[in-house]
Amino acid sequence: xxxxxxxxxxxxxxxxxxxxxxxxxxxxxxxxxxxxxxxxxxxxxxxxxxxxxxxxxxxxxxxxxxxxxxxxxxxxxxxxxxxxxxxxxxxxxxxxxxxxxxxxxxxxxxx
Amino acid sequence: xxxxxxxxxxxxxxxxxxxxxxxxxxxxxxxxxxxxxxxxxxxxxxxxxxxxxxxxxxxxxxxxxxxxxxxxxxxxxxxxxxxxxxxxxxxxxxxxxxxxxxxxxxxxxxxxxxxxxxxxxxxxxxxxxxxxxxxxxxxxxxxxxxxxxxxxxxxxxxxxxxxxxx
Numbered sequence: 001x002x003x004x005x006x007x008x009x010x011x012x013x014x015x016x017x018x019x020x021x022x023x024x025x026x027x028x029x030x031x032x033x034x035x036x037x038x039x040x041x042x043x044x045x046x047x048x049x050x051x052x053x054x055x056x057x058x059x060x061x062x063x064x065x066x067x068x069x070x071x072x073x074x075x076x077x078x079x080x081x082x083x084x085x086x087x088x089x090x091x092x093x094x095x096x097x098x099x100x101x102x103x104x105x106x107x108x109x110x111x
Numbered sequence: 112x113x114x115x116x117x118x119x120x121x122x123x124x125x126x127x128x129x130x131x132x133x134x135x136x137x138x139x140x141x142x143x144x145x146x147x148x149x150x151x152x153x154x155x156x157x158x159x160x161x162x163x164x165x166x167x168x169x170x171x172x173x174x175x176x177x178x179x180x181x182x183x184x185x186x187x188x189x190x191x192x193x194x195x196x197x198x199x200x201x202x203x204x205x206x207x208x209x210x211x212x213x214x215x216x217x218x219x220x221x222x223x224x225x226x227x228x229x230x231x232x233x234x235x236x237x238x239x240x241x242x243x244x245x246x247x248x249x250x251x252x253x254x255x256x257x258x259x260x261x262x263x264x265x266x267x268x269x270x271x272x273x274x275x276x277x
Contacts, residue, residue, distance in 0.1 A: 001115070001116070001119055001230075001231055001233060002227065002228055002229060002230055002231065003226060003227060003228075003229045003230070003231050004221075004227040004228070005119065005123075006231065007221055007227070008218065008221075009123050009126070009127070011214060011217045011218060011221070012127055012214060013126065013127065013130055013149075014213075015210045015211070015213050015214035015217075016127070016130045016131060016133075016134060016210070017130075018209070018210040018213055019134060019206055019207055019209075019210030019211070020133065020134035022205075022206030022207075022209055022210060023134065023202070023203040023206035023207060024134060026139060028139055028181065028184065028185060029133070029134070029139060029142050031181075032133060032142060032143065032146050032181065033133070033134060035146070035173070035177065036130055036133065036146065036149065039149070039150065039153050039169075039173070042153070042165075042169075043153055043156055043157075046156075046157060046160055046162050046165060046239075047160065047231055049162075049238070050160050050161075050162070050231045050232045050233075050236060050238075050239075051229050051230070051231045051232070053232055053236050053238055054229075054230055054231065054232035054236070055229070057232070057236065064238055064243060064247070065238075066238055067238040067243060067244065067247050068247075070162055070164070070165055070238065070239055070244060071244065071247060071248060071252055073165055074164075074165065074168065074244070074248070075252075075255060075259065077168060077169070077172050077173070078259045078262070078263075079259075079262070080173075080177070081172055081176065081177060081263075082262050082263055082265075082266035083266075084177050084180060084181075085180070085266050085267070085269075085270045086266050086269050086270055086273065088180055088181070088184050088270075089269070089270040089271075089273040089274040090273055091184065092184060092187070092188075092274055093273055093274065095188055096276075101188065
């Protein structure tokens with residue numbers, strides 16, 4: 001496969017995530033669409049890593065070029081896990097105050 | 112058409128279809144289950160690229176931990192679709208137009224670039240194996256790795272502080 005397949009797949013996944021953020025009003029689904037966009041970027045990073053590795057391996061068979069991209073994906077997953085735990089705590093807190101997960105009711109930043 | 116191509120297209124259709132079902136499902140629990148299907152499809156793509164460590168971590172962390180957290184929160188809140196009031200139809204329409212424009216612009220901008228015809232190494236290459244990734248992680252990236260533990264600690268403290276009652 002060429003890199004353009006992966007680029008278009010990642011762009012489509014990212015756009016689906018953007019559409020979800022813009023159209024849905026349930027804050028949990030908006031949060032899930034953010035995760036979807038993060039995963040689209042992760043997939044593209046891995047594909048670019050393998051593309052870079054293929055180009056470098058043609059010159060030197062024992063090279064490890066491209067491994068940084070996969071470690072970057074690992075750190076993105078780490079940050080996403082921390083983000084989700086804090087974000088869901090905030091959502092539970094807001095639900096306790098307003099008894100709703102509709103973002104239109106949460107646009108005042110005060111009680 | 113080789114087996115790799117068939118698997119690629121199957122996983123692509125699965126990922127895009129379940130991603131669409133995530134945003135078009137009415138029930139939040141169904142959205143979460145479709146998102147898990149999307150994550151499994153993306154993990155399949157990682158395996159196809161021979162990034163085995165990331166495939167396993169994606170399943171364990173995303174499909175295993177994060178989505179279970181989402182499911183717990185949704186089920187604790189006892190959401191039923193009747194509580195969501197009627198939404199403005201034009202707002203959804205405008206959102207789809209905006210996202211479609213983003214897709215169109217990115218596709219048109221990237222379509223003719225030089226890099227697009229580069230091949231991607233499929234099924235071979237050992238940079239995705241846990242041995243090589245672990246060596247690089249603990250040699251070159253040991254400082255970010257340790258800092259991420261501080262990040263996790265602060266996230267844990269933050270979640271507990273925010274989540275407890277007053």
